[in-house]
Structure formats: structure tokens, C-alpha cells
Amino acid sequence: MKSGLLGPYRLTVDGIGEAVKEKAPGVFALGHEDFQGRFRITHIGRSDDELKSSLRDMIGTSGLFKYITVETSKEAFEKQCELFHMFKPPGNSLHPDRPPGTNWTCPRCMQRHGRW
Numbered sequence: 001m002k003s004g005l006l007g008p009y010r011l012t013v014d015g016i017g018e019a020v021k022e023k024a025p026g027v028f029a030l031g032h033e034d035f036q037g038r039f040r041i042t043h044i045g046r047s048d049d050e051l052k053s054s055l056r057d058m059i060g061t062s063g064l065f066k067y068i069t070v071e072t073s074k075e076a077f078e079k080q081c082e083l084f085h086m087f088k089p090p091g092n093s094l095h096p097d098r099p100p101g102t103n104w105t106c107p108r109c110m111q112r113h114g115r116w
């Protein structure tokens with residue numbers, strides 16, 4: 001299955017700095033390489049404002065990451081939902097929540113997830 005994400009890169013300050021240049025919202029996948037060298041996704045996350053700083057917060061939780069930056073936080077939310085349904089990552093026990101203050105529905109299951 002193709003995620004459409006760039007990488008993988010090392011989940012370190014240097015790895016993130018070299019991979020992500022722009023200040024933008026985005027979606028990331030954390031994971032590791034299996035014995036055949038394939039990237040295995042363990043968690044799908046998103047950043048509503050700045051992907052780079054969200055990735056920095058995840059340093060230490062995983063060895064590698066993939067990512068894509070997008071124009072708007074709505075695109076980030078929809079891409080995260082898509083990847084969540086596609087890969088069902090073990091680290092995502094719950095469906096992604098929409099950002100506070102929005103009434104967005106998931107493009108895949110058409111549900112409105114979140115407490116807000």
C-alpha cells in the first residue's frame with residue numbers, strides 16, 4: 001500500500017531539520033524498518049500548524065518517520081483520516097479527532113470524531 005508520504009527519515013533533530021524545510025501543517029507516520037527493509041507504520045499523527053515542531057515532540061518514540069506537508073489544517077485532517085483507515089496503525093487505538101472549533105467529518109467513514 002502506498003501512503004504518498006516522503007521518507008523515511010531518522011526521527012532526530014538533525015533528521016527532521018534536513019527533511020522538513022517548510023513551516024506548514026502536515027501529516028506524519030512513525031515507524032521502523034522490518035527485516036526486509038520495508039517501512040512499517042506504527043502511528044499516524046498530524047500537525048494543524050507546524051509539522052516540524054510536532055515531529056520534534058515525538059523524538060524518542062520511534063526510529064523513523066515519513067511525512068507530507070499540506071496547505072491547510074483541513075487537508076492535514078483529511079489525509080490523516082485516510083491513512084488511519086488505510087493502515088490501521090497499532091499506535092492509533094482511536095480514530096483521529098478533528099481540531100477544536102471545527103465540525104469536519106472524516107472523508108472515509110463520514111463520522112464526526114472529537115469532543116468539541
Ligand SMILES: [Zn+2]
Pocket residue numbers: 081085095106107108109110111
Ligand atoms: Zn473515519
